[in-house]
Amino acid sequence: MKVSSLIKFVLVALVTLILIAYFDLPILVMIITAFKQRADIFTPVPKWIFTPTLKNFADIFAGTTTMAEGTLAIRNSLLFVTISTVIAMFIGSLAAYGFSRFKFFGREDLLFFVLSQRFMPGIVIVLPMFVLYSSVGLRGTPLGLILLYINAALPFVIWMMRSFFDEIPREIDEAARLDGHSWFTIFIKFVLPVARNGFLATFLFSFIFGWGEFLFALILTTPESWTMPIAIVNSRVSSEILWGQIAAYGVISIIPVFIIAVALQKYLVRGMTLGAVK
Amino acid sequence: MARNRSFLRIGETAVPGKSRLFLFFSLAPAFAFILFFGIYPFLFACFYSVRSFYFGLNVDNVFTGMSNYHNSVIDPLFQYSMFVTLVFVIVSVGLQLLIGVGAAILFSVIKTKAYKYIQVFLSLPLMMPPVVTGFLWWYLFNTDLGIVNYYLSYFGIMPRNVNLLANPITALASIIYADVWMWTPFIMIVTYAAIQSIPNDVMEAAIIDGAKDRHLIRKIILPRIKTALLVVLLIRVIDAFRTYDLVYVLTGGGPGTSTQVASLEIYNTAFLKWFLGQSFAQALMLTAILILVGNILIYLLRRGV
Numbered sequence: 304m305k306v307s308s309l310i311k312f313v314l315v316a317l318v319t320l321i322l323i324a325y326f327d328l329p330i331l332v333m334i335i336t337a338f339k340q341r342a343d344i345f346t347p348v349p350k351w352i353f354t355p356t357l358k359n360f361a362d363i364f365a366g367t368t369t370m371a372e373g374t375l376a377i378r379n380s381l382l383f384v385t386i387s388t389v390i391a392m393f394i395g396s397l398a399a400y401g402f403s404r405f406k407f408f409g410r411e412d413l414l415f416f417v418l419s420q421r422f423m424p425g426i427v428i429v430l431p432m433f434v435l436y437s438s439v440g441l442r443g444t445p446l447g448l449i450l451l452y453i454n455a456a457l458p459f460v461i462w463m464m465r466s467f468f469d470e471i472p473r474e475i476d477e478a479a480r481l482d483g484h485s486w487f488t489i490f491i492k493f494v495l496p497v498a499r500n501g502f503l504a505t506f507l508f509s510f511i512f513g514w515g516e517f518l519f520a521l522i523l524t525t526p527e528s529w530t531m532p533i534a535i536v537n538s539r540v541s542s543e544i545l546w547g548q549i550a551a552y553g554v555i556s557i558i559p560v561f562i563i564a565v566a567l568q569k570y571l572v573r574g575m576t577l578g579a580v581k
Numbered sequence: 582m583a584r585n586r587s588f589l590r591i592g593e594t595a596v597p598g599k600s601r602l603f604l605f606f607s608l609a610p611a612f613a614f615i616l617f618f619g620i621y622p623f624l625f626a627c628f629y630s631v632r633s634f635y636f637g638l639n640v641d642n643v644f645t646g647m648s649n650y651h652n653s654v655i656d657p658l659f660q661y662s663m664f665v666t667l668v669f670v671i672v673s674v675g676l677q678l679l680i681g682v683g684a685a686i687l688f689s690v691i692k693t694k695a696y697k698y699i700q701v702f703l704s705l706p707l708m709m710p711p712v713v714t715g716f717l718w719w720y721l722f723n724t725d726l727g728i729v730n731y732y733l734s735y736f737g738i739m740p741r742n743v744n745l746l747a748n749p750i751t752a753l754a755s756i757i758y759a760d761v762w763m764w765t766p767f768i769m770i771v772t773y774a775a776i777q778s779i780p781n782d783v784m785e786a787a788i789i790d791g792a793k794d795r796h797l798i799r800k801i802i803l804p805r806i807k808t809a810l811l812v813v814l815l816i817r818v819i820d821a822f823r824t825y826d827l828v829y830v831l832t833g834g835g836p837g838t839s840t841q842v843a844s845l846e847i848y849n850t851a852f853l854k855w856f857l858g859q860s861f862a863q864a865l866m867l868t869a870i871l872i873l874v875g876n877i878l879i880y881l882l883r884r885g886v
Contacts, residue, residue, distance in 0.1 A: 311691060315691045318687060319688075319699055326706050326765075329717055330705055332720075332721065333713075333720070345725075346726075349726075395611060398607055398608050398611035400607055401603075405600065407604065417611075420615055422819045422875050423619065423623070423868065424822070424868055425823060425844075426864050426867075427865065428619065429622075430861065431621070431622035434629075434857065450618065457614055486600060486603035487603060515710030515712065517711060517712050518825050521829075549716055550720070553713040553717065557709055560710070563708070564701075575770070577816075581778070
C-alpha cells in the first residue's frame with residue numbers, strides 16, 4: 304500500500320467514524336435513556352453507566368401513568384397504517400400497471416398531476432377536511448383518517464410501482480393476452496408475482512411514511528383515535544416531563560421501522576426518490 | 582438497451598377497445614381518491630379563502646374578495662413566517678447538500694467494501710418518525726439534562742446554563758441542526774447510488790488519462806449525477822417548505838414567534854383564531870410558492886437538465 308493511499312484510508316476511516324457518531328449517537332442516547340431509572344436521568348452530568356431497568360416500558364403497557372393511552376395509540380397506529388397501506392397498495396398498483404402498460408393521450412401529464420399531489424402542503428388538504436369531517440361526523444373516526452392516509456400514500460405507490468412494472472418485459476403480458484387472459488388476470492396472476500419484491504418494498508416504505516405521519520393525525524384525531532406520534536406529543540402536557548417513558552415510547556416507535564429499514568437497504572434509494580433514481 | 586430506460590418513458594402498446602375499458606377501471610379508483618381527497622379540499626380552500634369564514638364562531642360567512650390574501654400579505658407575522666421558512670429551507674437544504682454530496686463523493690472515491698454496512702447505520706435517522714426526532718433533539722438541547730449543553734460547556738464552547746431553544750437565533754439554528762441530522766443521509770445515500778451507476782470504464786478511462794481526483798469529481802461525477810441531485814433537491818426543498826412536525830415539537834414556533842414557520846403560522850391562524858378563511862388564503866399562497874419551485878425543478882428534470 305502506497306503511503307498516499309494509507310493516508311487516504313485513515314482519513315476516510317476517520318470521517319466514517321465521525322459520520323456514524325454524528326448520526327447514531329443521538330439515537331443511542333434515546334435508547335439508553337429508555338432503560339434508565341428516573342434518578343439516572345435527572346443528573347447534571349450525563350450518565351453513561353447505570354443499572355438498566357424495564358420500568359419505563361412496563362409503565363407504558365400497564366397504563367399506570369399519564370401515558371395510559373400508550374397501548375391504545377400503538378394499536379391505533381398499527382391498525383390505521385396497515386389498513387390504509389394495504390388498500391393504497393392495491394389501488395395504486397392497479398393504476399401504476401395501467402400507466403406502465405398503456406400509451407394514452409396526456410399520460411405523462413396525468414402522472415405529474417399524481418406527483419403534484421405528493422407535493423401539496425398537508426395543511427391545504429387537512430384544513431378543508433377538518434371542516435368537512437366535522438360536518439359529516441367523520442372527525443376523530445378511524446375511517447376518516449384511513450381514507451386520508453390512503454390518498455396520501457397513492458402518489459408514492461403509483462410512481463414506485465410504475466417504475467417496477469416498467470422493468471418487467473411486456474412480452475409476459477402479450478403472451479398471456481394471446482392465451483386469452485383478461486388484463487386484470489394478467490395483472491394479478493402474472494405481473495404482480497414478478498414484481499413481488501418491489502411490491503413489498505413499496506408497501507414497507509408506505510408503512511414507514513404513514514407510521515411517522517403527524518399533521519393529519521394531530522388535527523383529525525380524538526384521544527380514542529390518537530396515533531403514536533400524537534400520543535407522544537401529548538405526553539408532554541403532564542406536570543413533570545417523563546423523559547424515561549417518552550424515550551421508551553420513542554424506542555418502541557423506531558423498532559418496526561428500523562427492522563424494515565435494514566431489510567430495505569437494497570431499495571432505499573429508489574424508495575426515497577419515488578422510483579426516480581435507481 | 583431496453584433495460585436502460587430514461588426518467589420518462591413512452592409506452593409501446595396502443596390501446597384497443599376492450600383494453601380501454603380495463604385502462605379506465607385501473608385508473609378510476611386511484612383518481613377517485615385523488616379527486617375527492619386532493620382536488621376537492623383544494624377547491625374548498627379556494628372557495629372559502631375569499632370569504633370571512635370562521636369555524637364554530639358566530640361570524641357572518643360572506644364574500645370578502647381578496648381581503649384575506651391582502652391582510653395576510655401585509656401581516657408582519659405572516660411575512661416573518663415566510664422569511665423564516667425561506668431561511669430554514671435555504672440553510673438547511675444547502676447544508677444537507679454540502680455534507681451529503683461531500684460524504685457520497687468521499688465514499689465513492691475511496692471505494693470501500695464496507696459501505697454497504699456503513700449505509701445501514703447512516704440511514705437510521707431517516708427512518709425515525711419526525712415527532713420522535715423532534716423529541717429526541719428537544720431532550721438533547723435541554724439545558725439541564727441534554728448532552729449538547731453539557732459537552733459544549735465541558736469543552737468551554739459556551740456556558741452550561743444557556744437555553745439554546747430560548748434564543749431566536751440559536752433556536753432556529755437548533756431546528757436546522759436537527760433537520761440536517763435527519764435528512765443529510767437521504768442526500769448522501771441517493772448521491773452515492775447515482776455515482777455508482779456511472780459506468781466503471783468511464784471512470785477508469787479518466788484515471789488512465791491522468792485525471793486527478795478533483796477533475797474526476799468536477800468533470801465526470803458531477804455532470805452525471807445532475808438528474809439524481811435535481812430529484813433529491815425537488816423532494817427536499819418542497820418537504821422543507823412544508824416542515825411542520827419537527828418545529829412543532831422542538832420549539833413550537835418559539836421563543837415568541839421567532840421560529841414560526843409557514844405551516845405553523847397557518848395552523849395557528851386556523852386553530853387559535855379559528856379564522857379558516859384566512860388560513861386557507863395563507864395555505865394557498867404557500868402552495869403557489871411550492872408549485873412555482875416544484876415546476877421549475879420538474880421542468881429542468883423533464884428537459885434532462
